[in-house]
Amino acid sequence: MLQYEFMQNALIAGFFISILCPLVGIFLVLKRYSMMGDTLSHASFAGIAIGLVVGIDPLLASFGFTSFCGIFIEFLRNYYKKYSELVMSIILTLSIGIAIILISTGKASANVNSILFGSILTVSRKDLLIILAIGIICILIISSLFSKLIYITFDEEGAKAIGINVSLVNYIFTLLVGATISVSIRVMGILVISSMIVVPVATALQLKKGFKTTLIWSIIFGFLDIFIGIITSFYIDSAPGGTIAVTSVIILIITLIVNIILKKLKIMKN
Numbered sequence: 484m485l486q487y488e489f490m491q492n493a494l495i496a497g498f499f500i501s502i503l504c505p506l507v508g509i510f511l512v513l514k515r516y517s518m519m520g521d522t523l524s525h526a527s528f529a530g531i532a533i534g535l536v537v538g539i540d541p542l543l544a545s546f547g548f549t550s551f552c553g554i555f556i557e558f559l560r561n562y563y564k565k566y567s568e569l570v571m572s573i574i575l576t577l578s579i580g581i582a583i584i585l586i587s588t589g590k591a592s593a594n595v596n597s598i599l600f601g602s603i604l605t606v607s608r609k610d611l612l613i614i615l616a617i618g619i620i621c622i623l624i625i626s627s628l629f630s631k632l633i634y635i636t637f638d639e640e641g642a643k644a645i646g647i648n649v650s651l652v653n654y655i656f657t658l659l660v661g662a663t664i665s666v667s668i669r670v671m672g673i674l675v676i677s678s679m680i681v682v683p684v685a686t687a688l689q690l691k692k693g694f695k696t697t698l699i700w701s702i703i704f705g706f707l708d709i710f711i712g713i714i715t716s717f718y719i720d721s722a723p724g725g726t727i728a729v730t731s732v733i734i735l736i737i738t739l740i741v742n743i744i745l746k747k748l749k750i751m752k753n
Contacts, residue, residue: 505701520677549661672724
């Protein structure tokens, strides 16, 4: 398996994705913005379609358009403060509309299945370098903003009171979410990328640990989800995105069952 270059590329890309997705996912989940991942994944679909029509690298086009949509979401949130889900629906509708129009014209000539469901065959060396570059930049930026992001996640008004530029940090973080989704498309596919952002975090939350411990476990679960999913998809010849998504839910269910068993054993001991 490892003698194939496309598998090497997919596994290296998967390693970075397993760090990036839970890293941004934990903040989205705790801020009740889980739908943002799904919304921006559809925006990335439109970005890829634009790239194919215009003739530029689809990954870079996806990053550009997804970043634009992320900024637009933050902009609209100021006008719909009590209806954040409405903002997501607006951007999702816009993105799907653009993608369908461009794909239906026939100018975006590409394997739509690989875009929607992911494909380990499509991760080229060029894509891998872009993924590595964007991934490293995202990790460094999140590390530098880590304490501010934690403060804003749990108490946005308090963060404003102590002088944190909440609006700027939110804009930067939204760009990072867009970048994370863009670099994950090749392996995960558009339809299930949001699962990689949310499910590992949901699994780690079952352990009921502190924030940093939960983050570490989210990355560990993300790592297991992606690597088991990629290896399984190789041997059963399935789309990696769907296989990773199913794997993540199975691991979540196993964690829930183990939690229930441990609770019952604890009750029996008492």
